[in-house]
Amino acid sequence: MTLQILNQAQSNAGAIRRILNEALPGLTKIECEPIDGHVLPIVIIKGLSAGPTVCISAGVHGSEYCAIEAAQRLLTISPTAVVGTLVILPLVNGGAFKNRSVYLNPADGKNLNRVFPGNAQGTASEKIAAWLVEEVLRGIDALVDLHCGDLSESLTPFTIFCDGDDRSKSLALSFGLPYAIASQATGMMIAGALSVGVPAIIAEAGGAGKYDETAIRALVDGLHRLLKATGSLDGRSSSQMPDRPVQVLCCESVVAKESGLWYPSYSVGDAVEAKIKLGTVRNPYGEEIGAPISPVGGKIMFQISSLAVNGGETIAWIGTQ
Numbered sequence: 001m002t003l004q005i006l007n008q009a010q011s012n013a014g015a016i017r018r019i020l021n022e023a024l025p026g027l028t029k030i031e032c033e034p035i036d037g038h039v040l041p042i043v044i045i046k047g048l049s050a051g052p053t054v055c056i057s058a059g060v061h062g063s064e065y066c067a068i069e070a071a072q073r074l075l076t077i078s079p080t081a082v083v084g085t086l087v088i089l090p091l092v093n094g095g096a097f098k099n100r101s102v103y104l105n106p107a108d109g110k111n112l113n114r115v116f117p118g119n120a121q122g123t124a125s126e127k128i129a130a131w132l133v134e135e136v137l138r139g140i141d142a143l144v145d146l147h148c149g150d151l152s153e154s155l156t157p158f159t160i161f162c163d164g165d166d167r168s169k170s171l172a173l174s175f176g177l178p179y180a181i182a183s184q185a186t187g188m189m190i191a192g193a194l195s196v197g198v199p200a201i202i203a204e205a206g207g208a209g210k211y212d213e214t215a216i217r218a219l220v221d222g223l224h225r226l227l228k229a230t231g232s233l234d235g236r237s238s239s240q241m242p243d244r245p246v247q248v249l250c251c252e253s254v255v256a257k258e259s260g261l262w263y264p265s266y267s268v269g270d271a272v273e274a275k276i277k278l279g280t281v282r283n284p285y286g287e288e289i290g291a292p293i294s295p296v297g298g299k300i301m302f303q304i305s306s307l308a309v310n311g312g313e314t315i316a317w318i319g320t321q
Contacts, residue, residue, distance in 0.1 A: 003029040008033040008034070008036055011034050017139060024046065025048050034131035035127045037107075045088065046079060047080070048079065050084060051083035051232055052083075052141035053139075053140045053141050054085070054086055054087070054140065054232050055086075056086065056143075056144045056223065057088075058091065058145075060147070061102075061111075061113060061150055062091075062095070062101055063209060065211060066148040066207070067147050068090070069211070070219035074088055082232065082233065084231070084232050086227075086232065095107055096112075105124060105125045108126075110125040111187075112125045114188070115187055116132075117130065118131070129189070142198065143193040145203070146202075147203070148206035149208055149302065150207065150209075151208065151306075155207050156268050157205035158179040158204055158319075160181045161183070161185075161201045168190070169182070174226045177205065179246065179247050181250070182249070203222055203223075206218075249299075249301070249320060256281060256290065256292060256313050257290055258281045261281065261309070262280075262306070262307060263280050264278060264316075265278060266279070268300050268303050269299065271300075274295065274297040275294065275295075276293065277291045277292070278315075279292060292316070297320070298320040298321075300317070300319075302316060
């Protein structure tokens with residue numbers, strides 16, 4: 001096991017690619033600094049035989065704890081079980097993790113998962129996104145970006161893939177969560193990966209700041225299924241595809257118009273009809289000031305779980321076939 005510490009200058013100009021190419025079978029740890037003051041850990045698990053290079057990331061949103069823990073558990077995979085190379089980014093947004101930040105990178109107030117493929121001359125989040133695309137994602141074979149509901153979110157487990165990319169859809173199906181959502185994925189890390197030709201998915205389970213063993217296990221098992229399907233793990237993994245089929249959905253967003261106190265009438269996983277009132281937004285005097293309406297009939301895949309809601313925020317996704 002080796003640890004390589006790279007300063008900002010050493011973390012750029014193809015350094016990660018060179019380390020990947022030169023890594024010996026086993027475990028390599030890297031502490032890099034893609035931009036000034038932002039430390040990003042990388043773990044490379046290289047197998048004994050050649051095979052695909054798959055990147056698994058977590059902590060793009062720093063308060064999505066089930067996803068971060070799932071990546072931690074992947075670090076225990078033995079190199080003898082790996083075919084090819086696993087590149088694990090266990091905590092992409094360390095500043096957001098330290099500050100328990102919801103959605104946003106405290107360095108610039110931007111959502112890192114909405115600025116890909118980034119801008120090397122832009123703000124902190126934009127620079128990190130551009131670095132990830134050019135220094136880590138370009139040239140690999142697949143990306144799995146682990147997420148869960150943030151501190152203010154609840155959801156039913158699903159994957160997301162870029163609509164129209166069959167390779168990414170295949171990854172989502174092999175992960176095996178109950179639902180796979182086709183999305184334009186504008187600004188997301190998976191869209192950044194696809195911009196350099198890399199198929200990619202998001203996998204989500206758990207949320208609301210909870211340490212949820214069932215959700216963590218769902219993500220870990222899904223990773224093992226996907227890695228077996230891509231030929232990145234040998235046959236020793238016990239994770240099997242579930243008996244039920246994966247449902248492929250599209251989602252319609254419901255956006256709050258008013259800021260206030262949010263009282264949902266339905267729970268995540270409930271089926272709702274088109275044009276039905278999903279809940280109420282009240283002011284501090286208890287008066288109703290808003291009533292978000294479902295634009296379509298379908299299943300609630302994601303919903304704000306906090307009492308506080310802000311105008312302009314997405315408060316729910318409605319999944320339709």
